[in-house]
Amino acid sequence: MLDCREEILHLTKQFVQIESVVNTDGEKTLASSLYSIISSYHYFREHTDQVILQPTANDHMERYNVLAFIKGTKGQSNRTVILMGHLDTVDTFDFQHLQNEACSPEALMTRLQHEPLPPSVKAHLDSEDWLFGRGVLDMKSGLASHLYLLKYYANHPEELDGNLVFLAACDEEDSSHGVLSALAILKELQTKQGFDYAAAINADFVSPAFAGDENRYIYKGTVGKLLPTFLITGAETHVGSCFEGLDPNFIVSELTSQINYNPELCDEAYGEVTPPPVTLKQSDLKPTYTTQTALAAYVYYNFFTHSWSPKEVLEKLKTEAYIAFERAVTKLEQRFQQYGEKRGEAVSTLGWQPRVLTYNEMQELLIEEHGEAFIQHMQAFKNFLLQQEDLDTRLFSVYVVEEAWKWMKDKAPAIILFYSSLYSPRVDLSEENEKEAALLTAMEQAVIEVQPNYPHPIASRHFFPHISDMSFLAIRDSKEDIQAVIDNNPGWGTKHKVSYEDIRELNVPVINIGPYGMDAHKSLERVEMTYSFEIVPNLTKRVIELLGM
Template identity: 60%
Template sequence: MLKTYEEVLRVTNELVNIESIVNTEGEIDISKSLAKTISSLPYFQKNSSYVFTSRTIDDEVERYNVFAFVKGTKGDSNKTVVLMGHTDTVGIDDYNSLKEKACLPNELHEALKSEKVPPLVREHLESNEWLFGRGTLDMKSGVASHYYLLKYYSEHPEELNGNIVFFAECDEEDSSHGVLSGLTDLKRLKEEHGFDYAALINSDFVAPKYEGDESRYIYKGSVGKLLPSFYITGAESHVGSSFEGLDPNYIAAELTRQIAYNPELCDQSLGETPMPPVSLKQTDFKETYTVQTALASYVYYNFFVQSWSPKEVLEKLKIHAEMAFDNAITNLNNHYKRYCEISGQEYAKLPWKTRVLFYEELEQSIIVEYGDDYKEHIKIFKQELLKNKALDVRMYSARVVEEVWKWSKDKSPAIIIFYSSLYSPCVEVTGKNEKEKNLLMALDYAVEKVQPYYDKPIVQKNYFPHICDMSCVAINVDEDSVNSVINNNPSWGSKHYVNYDAIRELNIPAINIGPYGYDAHNRYERTELKYTMEIMPNLTKLVIDKLLNN
């Protein structure tokens, strides 16, 4: 076991002290600082081209990834392990009056001691076995661990029969511009230096799965993520004649009741079950108050996938959308019938019919009808819409659907299903090829060697339960499934683009050995010192040694 504790803790504090909130200039500051620190090491003074920063591609924000690599001298193997972690963080507004101390772990620790905090937080504050602060857990301590190993191997290249690549990425917390841009650099390094990528070790945070859970988890892959989105049109009416129309918000509410938290939409695989879908936005498009019901509403849901393809998810959600639409119409008729009874009016069944379309279906029908006139119009519309920098990719997509809908001859109420953001593929390491078998063997070896030095169980699981950028280095779904994402994403090629072919070309087996702690993205964010500063880097080192030297 290497004595890593003091050095990893020191570097963690240095990184946390740099406020590097995603989409701010702090992302530039931390990349410059990290690159300068690496460049100062003797190995990189002799090999200055082995460390560099790389600006993200097709990104409205200026920011940089940091790369560095060490070539082993033990043998002539080209096998290479990538050590990846992100340097950006979420914001610090949740710290409220302690905002100025959010990135100063020692000062924050003392300040929190004088506050009223939950019992477990109090216990951890008093124990002095935890490091508090923004980024301590998610995930600058992980980057610090990887830096330690980069430095170690730069001093001991004779221990490597192969190479390691250090990859500190930006923009993990928003749109993954960092890792997606980094694919180009990884490919270039592969071509220029002959690197054969044997594995990627990510260092995102791990946490208890339930109250009282003492396991420290290592993940052999990650859940994938989709953002299925629904544009819902209705039939407007005056509030004084509400039954004459169909409120799209009413349908949206039923859709959320049908989909959100529904365990039937959990994609179980390899004995593990991800969280069910949950609503992340639900709104209509009325900009001011009127006594007219809304013309359209919009809702999207987080959706984790393990074995289901994007195409399968669309098909499943169409069924649930139809069920929701049916239920909304049935309930509305029941309400109307009861209203007629108590108001003395004659009841007649309302005219609404269930109608659910995929975005691809809607657009293709319009292309058949209008051809090049529509294509030219929507191209110009998208270009103009891009000028509105306030629109994120999700709202941009909704505005495109809104415009496309205007061209539809059939304006009867409908639900239009599409994707409005990044598709992050599921990553699995199951031993399906030689590289995966070697990685699993190395991981088993590392856990067996380190476990005696730690009193809590180190447990391997298949899927990292929160989305992470491992999903951008490997892909298992076929081209047809990817096309279902492309053809049903209104922002594709304008506001949003992912080179899935580049991911497929690299396809690096990926695991996650990360810092352990609680409350990531929370003002009580903290990491356990012993596991994070000592156990984690030693686990990672043993995996590297076993992979490259056997």
């Protein structure tokens, strides 16, 4: 067993003290610091071209990845393992009055001694085995563990039969510009250095799967993530004549009732179930207050997958949207009749009909109706939106759909379904694939060997339950599945693009062996040091060895 606790603790604190909140200059600062640390190692002073500070591509801001690679001297193998992690964190606003101490673990822990805390948190604080602070768990301790191993093999290349690549990516917490930019270098190393990628080991955080869960998990893949978005168009009317129109917010409320927390939309594979979809934003598109109902509204939902393709998700959600729309117009009709009864008036039916289209279906209809004039107009409109650098991909897509709708000849109320953000593919391992089977075997054997050194069970699961850069090293979706993403993302090719075919060409088997702790993305974020600073690096090292390196 490596005696690595104190050095990884030191590195973790060093990284945490550099506040590298996503989409801030802190990402650049930490990347620069990491690059300097690695460049100072004797191995990299002799191999300066093997440490790289890489600017991200197609990004609205300046930030960097840090990559480094070691060529082992033990043998002639081209087998290569990637040690990957991210250097950014979420913001520190949630620390409130303790925000100034959020990135200073010792100062924070001193202040927490005087705060009201749940008993379990207080017990962790009073122990000598838990470290608190923003990023200690997600995931600077994991990054520190990987850096320790990079340094170890830099000092002992004779123990390595093959190659080791270290990747510290920026922007994992938002749009994955980091790992998507790193694909180019990983492919270049594959071509120019002959690297044969046997595995990638991510070091993102792990936590209990349920209350009282004592397991420390290794993940054999990761959940997929989509952002299905709905633009709902209505029929505008004055509020004094509300039944003469159709309020899109009324339809949105039924849509959210149908989709939000719906267990029927949980995806199951290998006996593991995703959380159901949940609303991330819901709003109408009225720019100011008026006494007229809105013309349009939108909503988007988080949607996790284990086995469903983006194409299947569209089909499922189109059905759910139709059900919601039908329920909305039925309920509205009932209320209109009740309103008439109260007024002592005979009323006719309103006659609204459910109507649901995917973005691609609407596009095809509009191109058929308007041809090149529509295509050129929409391209010009997208170029106009691109000038607004602070406009995120989600709103960009909403505005594109809203603009396209103006060209519809039939403006009867409708729901338009599309994807408005990055698709993070689901990843798993199969024993039918030789490389994946070898990684599974190495992982399982490493756990058997290391487990006696730790009191809590080290268990494995198939899907890392959070969005992760692991999604961009391998892909299960067919080209047809990916085409459904491309055809139904209004920002594709302008505001947003991912080279999924580059991912398919790399197709690196990936697992997650990361630090253990609790309350990631919360003010009581903390990491257990024994597992994270001792067991994790030793497990990772043993997997590397058992892969024949």
